[in-house]
Amino acid sequence: MTIQWNEMIVPDARALRASEIRDLLKVAERPEIISFAGGVPDPDLFPLADFRDMFDGLTSDETAGRRSLQYSISEGLPGLRQWIADDLAKSGATRDIDNILITCGAQQALDMIARLLLEPGREIVMEKPSYLGAMQAFSMRRPNYVGINMDEDGPVIAELDAAFAAGARIAYLAPDFQNPTGRSYTLDRRMAVLETARKYGAVILEDAAYCKLSYEGESLPSLLALDEVGSDPDAGTVIQLGTFSKTLAPALRIGWVTAPRPVIRQLVLMKQAGDLHVSTINQEIALRAATKLFPAHLETLRDAYRAKRDAMLGAMDEFMPDDVSYSRPKGGMFVWLTLPENIDSRALLVEAMEDAKVAFVPGQAFFCDQSGQNTARFSFATEKPERIRAGIERLADLIRRKDNQ
């Protein structure tokens, strides 16, 4: 008998769909295209020589080298978790190593939290727009998305309150330099979000992937740091996700989740059953890199990305027609464009790649309700400032021509 795969693959797995946009954007990898599409860091900013020295130091040490090639505990290396706990403490969050699990990037933390807290039909509150990768991870659990609108200060609190009042008990939020909009919450809005969650006994899943990449002085405290319940290791309103993918190198696949101990204990069992642990040697290298290179390396990143952001915003100010609006991020990697209502950003992308040799990501995919047809995400992370300016100018010309059609 032939195997009937369609009957065998379970509904949860069938919920996964290939992204059309991803296929379209494969073209964006050609060198003649100026690409604002990627969500990846600038590889020229990876501290390659430092990594070489650190790998050499580790593998030249007979004991530490062999240990770094062996299986290790599912929780993650104690030294690395301690570094993360110490770093959180600097930002005002009191969490110890028992509150931290090392994951294969923050993406795996999203997937694991979804497996812990979501099931078919359960509600999860999402910003509109929100991180596409989070929706992909959550979708395997087939939840009901409850989208809430954002204003310039953060999520609209009346909508968050209404979502919790209607029964939702988990909200996925990114208060710092959000992917895709680049927007951050004000301090007041952070406090209001926490107060609303506490009113209902709801959990905030805080994505802090970009929080270190701030380009204008001091960052605001995270929701985790503001959560006064968080000083009890067994309690807390906030589960926070972090990563070295934006600050060291994505290929290490090192992220983490910070949560109350009852959550971490269950996640550790899931990690053990799921893939045992994160690469031991990569954890050792990440610990050495963070200890040795921070904060100077972070300053290097901030200076470089700030210049790129300024190039993008400067070119947009100079070239974009008045009916195009855009965010003014204080950190992260992204600027969010809102086009005139009659311009569909998917159609624009096809023309932009053909005529203007420019790529970006149409915004619709970032909305859990498939709205936002006239929006787009622009990354300033990988192109050089001159090419950023040239690309924006070419795209602005195209939009102007469409306006006049």
Place this chain on the structure above:
Amino acid sequence: MTIQWNEMIVPDARALRASEIRDLLKVAERPEIISFAGGVPDPDLFPLADFRDMFDGLTSDETAGRRSLQYSISEGLPGLRQWIADDLAKSGATRDIDNILITCGAQQALDMIARLLLEPGREIVMEKPSYLGAMQAFSMRRPNYVGINMDEDGPVIAELDAAFAAGARIAYLAPDFQNPTGRSYTLDRRMAVLETARKYGAVILEDAAYCKLSYEGESLPSLLALDEVGSDPDAGTVIQLGTFSKTLAPALRIGWVTAPRPVIRQLVLMKQAGDLHVSTINQEIALRAATKLFPAHLETLRDAYRAKRDAMLGAMDEFMPDDVSYSRPKGGMFVWLTLPENIDSRALLVEAMEDAKVAFVPGQAFFCDQSGQNTARFSFATEKPERIRAGIERLADLIRRKDNQ
């Protein structure tokens, strides 16, 4: 309001339970204990100096080095998948790179297959005993386990047939040097397993984690290689799992799954949503290591582990009482003990660690029906031959004293 974690954690995640044995065996890490408990390779056999050279070579190359630190595709590096396809071809299995997904160790492949093919109440056929980690991965999907008995030649075909006849459509099998028993299937039994699966249109999930560690000449062909349907890239009876954890280093966390393309396509989407991809740099290193070090390194491993196996079997032959029986593995890392019916191996472990300073893993945890109270798994992988002999002698004395009680 306080968060009610017990209400929030979904039933799938609550199915995960901490292992008592694992806690007990933490004691086994003390240096005075001779440990046969670990399921890990001997770290003295890691090719540390080669790894140092390969990391140095990769990170000294400006282009390849930066690329190895960046995000990469979810399928896994094409070069690494090609190496695996070529290696499979040598064993007679015709699979190309579109049939292969790189995973975080074979453990993640188990978890991903479970998410693809299992759901609460769906049957999965398991060997009695079987790999504990597979049961941990599968348990998150809350399947119904259908245990089948093994004889010296492999699974009892009448039981496999009965399981499929009753509705099961997937069987998890380890034909080579199985963890925990060390047993392998005969060629005839391999053919009979495949024929039985084809009769019902059932899937064989073949765990090939130990297949390279053969200590007595040529290996038998895998179920994948014997599956004649497997020459069609879109079809096949067998999904096979492989890993570098036993042959290079577990800390790289590099395994793979080989399957018909309709399965791989869905697994790639799951990988993308789940954790994006396996560490790029670790994949690059694994490819260089496999290309450069195999097959000579495999011969080194085989010689070293063969000597350890011989030390363990020799000591058991010399010291164990007649009412203790054990497997005679031709490869892998494990010997399987069957004690007299009146001896509970959990109770024996407590005494063994206290009195004889010897550790092993009680066998019950490897049975999906919690039978096997008088069985135990012994790993010969990590201890030196002299300590293996001393440990077996001490344990045999203890068992003899219990026999006489």
